[in-house]
Structures are given as C-alpha cells and as structure tokens.
Amino acid sequence: MSPSGWTGHERPESEAVLNTRVHPFPACPFSGEPPPLPEGPVFRARLPRGDLVWVVTGYEEVRAALNHPLLGRHVTTDDPHMGAEASMAGVLRDRTLLLDGPAHTQLRRLAAKPLAAGRVAGLLPRIRQLADRLLDGIEETGPPADLVARLAFPLPLGVLCDLLGVPARDGPAFRQWADRMTTIEAATEEETLAALHTMFTYLTGHLEGKRTRPGEDLLSAWLAAQEADDTLSDAEIIQLAFSVLFAGYESTAAAIGACIYGLLRHPEQLDILRASPGLLPNAVRALMRSQLATPYYRVLLARTDFRLGGVTVERGDGVMPLTWAAQRDPGRFPDRGSLDIRHGGEGAPDFVFGYGPHACLGAALATAMVEIALGTLIGRLPGLRPAVPPQTLAWHTDRFPGGGLRRLPVCW
Numbered sequence: 465m466s467p468s469g470w471t472g473h474e475r476p477e478s479e480a481v482l483n484t485r486v487h488p489f490p491a492c493p494f495s496g497e498p499p500p501l502p503e504g505p506v507f508r509a510r511l512p513r514g515d516l517v518w519v520v521t522g523y524e525e526v527r528a529a530l531n532h533p534l535l536g537r538h539v540t541t542d543d544p545h546m547g548a549e550a551s552m553a554g555v556l557r558d559r560t561l562l563l564d565g566p567a568h569t570q571l572r573r574l575a576a577k578p579l580a581a582g583r584v585a586g587l588l589p590r591i592r593q594l595a596d597r598l599l600d601g602i603e604e605t606g607p608p609a610d611l612v613a614r615l616a617f618p619l620p621l622g623v624l625c626d627l628l629g630v631p632a633r634d635g636p637a638f639r640q641w642a643d644r645m646t647t648i649e650a651a652t653e654e655e656t657l658a659a660l661h662t663m664f665t666y667l668t669g670h671l672e673g674k675r676t677r678p679g680e681d682l683l684s685a686w687l688a689a690q691e692a693d694d695t696l697s698d699a700e701i702i703q704l705a706f707s708v709l710f711a712g713y714e715s716t717a718a719a720i721g722a723c724i725y726g727l728l729r730h731p732e733q734l735d736i737l738r739a740s741p742g743l744l745p746n747a748v749r750a751l752m753r754s755q756l757a758t759p760y761y762r763v764l765l766a767r768t769d770f771r772l773g774g775v776t777v778e779r780g781d782g783v784m785p786l787t788w789a790a791q792r793d794p795g796r797f798p799d800r801g802s803l804d805i806r807h808g809g810e811g812a813p814d815f816v817f818g819y820g821p822h823a824c825l826g827a828a829l830a831t832a833m834v835e836i837a838l839g840t841l842i843g844r845l846p847g848l849r850p851a852v853p854p855q856t857l858a859w860h861t862d863r864f865p866g867g868g869l870r871r872l873p874v875c876w
C-alpha cells in the first residue's frame with residue numbers, strides 16, 4: 465500500500481469496475497493534433513506506472529472534479545509524476561497547501577495575501593530588469609541560443625529568489641538546489657532529497673535573519689502574519705516558501721517555453737503580435753490556453769461513491785482531470801484549442817491556472833512573467849526564428865506540473 469493509504473489498483477475492484485473497459489492513457493498533444501479520446505467525458509485508464517484511474521476529459525466534468533467536495537488531494541511519497549513534491553510529502557509533515565478543508569483554506573489565505581495582483585505591480589520593474597539582463601547575455605553570446613536554458617528557467621527563478629528574499633550571492637546555490645528538485649536536469653531520488661534538506665536548512669537560517677531584519681519579501685510578510693496570527697509556525701512558513709517555489713518555478717518556465725514555441729510554430733501569429741504589441745496580454749492568454757499542456761494532473765481521491773459524467777466513482781478511486789482535453793472540448797471551445805492571439809479570453813473560462821479551492825495563487829505573477837519574457841524577447845530580437853524545425857523539439861512527458869520543452873534553440 466502506498467504511504468498515503470491510497471490503495472489505487474490494489475483495492476479489490478467491485479464488479480461494476482471490473483466490467484468497465486480500461487483505455488490506454490491519452491498522450492498529451494504538445495505539438496500537434498490531440499489523440500482521439502474514448503467516447504464519454506469520463507473513462508477508466510491505466511497510468512503508465514500501472515494505477516487505474518478515472519480520466520476526466522469533458523469540460524463540465526473537469527470543472528466539477530476540480531471543485532468536488534468528495535474528491536480530495538493526495539500526494540504520495542512514491543508518485544513519479546509529482547517529482548520532488550512527492551519527496552516533499554515524505555519530508556515535510558506540518559500543514560501544507562497540499563491539504564484539503566479548513567486547514568488548507570486558512571493557510572491559503574495567509575499565503576495568498578503577499579501574492580495578490582496589487583502586489584505584483586510593484587514587482588514589474590524588477591522582472592523587466594531581469595528579462596533585459598538575460599537578453600543581454602543571449603545577444604552577447606550570439607545565435608543559436610537555447611531559450612529554455614537562457615530565458616524560460618532563469619527568469620522565474622530570479623523572480624522567485626527575489627520574492628523569497630534570497631540574496632544575490634546565494635542565488636547560484638539556490639538555483640542548483642531548485643534545479644535538482646525540479647526537472648531541468650535529471651537527479652536521483654537521493655540527490656533530490658539531499659537538495660530538499662539543504663534548502664530546508666538554508667531557509668530555516670534565512671527565516672531567522674528575516675525575523676531580525678525584515679524586508680519586502682514573502683518570508684517577511686509571512687513572519688508579520690505570524691505575529692498577527694500565532695497559528696502559523698516557522699515550519700509552515702518554510703513549507704509555504706517551498707510551495708511557491710515548486711508551484712511557480714517549473715510551471716512558469718514551461719509556460720514561457722510553450723508560448724514562444726506557439727509563436728514560432730505559427731509565424732503569422734508572431735507577425736500579428738510584432739505589428740500590434742498591445743495584443744500581448746491577449747496573446748499570452750491564448751497561447752497558454754492552446755499551447756500549455758500538462759500530460760498529467762494530480763490524482764484526486766474519492767472520499768465516497770458518487771456519479772460523475774455518467775459513471776459511478778467509488779470510494780478510494782483515483783480521478784485525474786485532464787485539463788488539456790477539457791480545453792479542447794468542442795462543446796465549450798468551438799475552436800478546439802486552435803491559436804488566434806487576437807482572441808484571448810473568448811469561450812468558456814479555461815483551466816490554465818486550475819479551478820476551485822486549489823486554483824493557482826500565483827496567476828497574476830506568472831502572467832506578468834510570461835508577458836514580460838515574450839515582450840522583451842520579441843522587442844529585442846526582431847529576427848527571432850527557430851534554429852531547428854519546431855515540430856522536432858522534445859518535451860518532458862512524464863511530469864506534473866512540468867510538461868515543458870526540453871530545449872528551444874533559436875536564431876535571430
């Protein structure tokens with residue numbers, strides 16, 4: 465049995481479940497046409513690691529699943545798709561955002577305040593400065609440049625370091641630990657855990673420093689909240705810092721890469737954006753919706769039996785909402801995920817930043833980072849073009865919340 469108690473495929477299946485057809489898990493359409501999906505908005509499929517789950521692909525059903533009171537979050541220490549978050553679940557035992565219910569709501573409220581849209585405005589000059597500096601480096605070394613390594617990863621990491629108040633001198637070490645814990649390079653389980661412990665120790669010391677010399681950063685804001693509300697422990701503050709890093713680093717890197725990829729694959733859209741830079745916010749939303757696909761979502765755990773999309777989900781079943789599929793549900797998105805940067809927000813609301821009680825807390829900041837990355841890139845490199853045919857590029861296919869490009873070589 466898994467450490468979380470989820471029995472998954474080990475649970476004795478009921479007759480109804482045994483009689484349900486098991487489909488192959490649908491591959492993510494990173495760079496082309498979506499695969500044909502089985503009929504019906506909810507079907508049984510086997511994850512690559514062997515677990516049976518209900519895969520949810522219909523728009524309404526995904527929306528219901530993400531906001532369902534009978535479906536819980538669960539992160540196991542042995543979930544290969546959760547990357548370092550799975551290791552984290554085994555190491556960090558206090559309250560985390562991975563919980564459900566009132567404890568989560570309370571922690572989320574504390575976490576959300578310093579990430580609110582109003583605060584993000586104050587960060588814009590710094591994000592622009594970082595993006596410009598990265599473009600300086602790219603121009604200096606000349607083409608070709610890998611935009612995943614030179615822009616998509618370093619920009620969010622720099623911003624998140626700033627946000628956590630990590631001083632510039634510790635930036636390189638922080639980056640190494642963060643990379644070990646996420647995906648920019650493969651790391652063994654031991655290396656991931658070692659990096660996790662090192663960063664934990666570092667942040668613990670850092671928190672002490674912030675107590676005596678508070679700044680404009682998240683840790684200082686949470687320490688101030690701790691004074692006002694003594695339910696927030698130091699360990700929980702550190703876990704919030706981890707959550708921000710995990711949730712915000714790789715996902716934003718993947719989004720920057722996917723949005724640039726989308727423009728390079730659709731040069732006519734890039735031309736429209738070059739001619740009308742005011743379309744940038746619209747374009748980013750449209751690009752994220754159509755290009756940013758994650759192969760997996762979290763497995764949600766049924767607390768009791770209930771009906772979803774015409775099937776009976778039984779207590780203990782795992783349910784995986786496939787947001788990329790829901791965003792191509794022809795009933796809600798007649799364009800079926802095709803790209804038109806002039807129309808960013810039409811149709812049903814999308815799931816790029818999730819939905820329901822766990823919806824993204826960093827959406828405003830993430831959007832600002834992606835917009836600035838794209839705007840700076842297009843402004844600074846007017847001749848931007850792919851250095852290899854975009855359809856030949858490789859994607860991370862085995863991760864949540866990853867799913868980003870491995871490399872994105874460009875010329876200009």
Ligand code: HEM
Pocket residue numbers: 561562572575579707708711712713715716719762815816817818819821822823824825826827829830831834
């Ligand atoms: C384009 C980049 C990003 C995307 C696509 C994204 C997407 C998401 C999604 C889909 C969820 C919901 C996960 C779930 O249902 O379990 C989520 C949660 C979260 N995101 Fe983001 N995110 C991005 C960037 C960021 C950034 C920059 C931060 C922080 C600075 C952040 C902080 C969080 C946090 C703290 C949660 C957990 C909320 C909770 O469980 O209550 N995200 N994000």
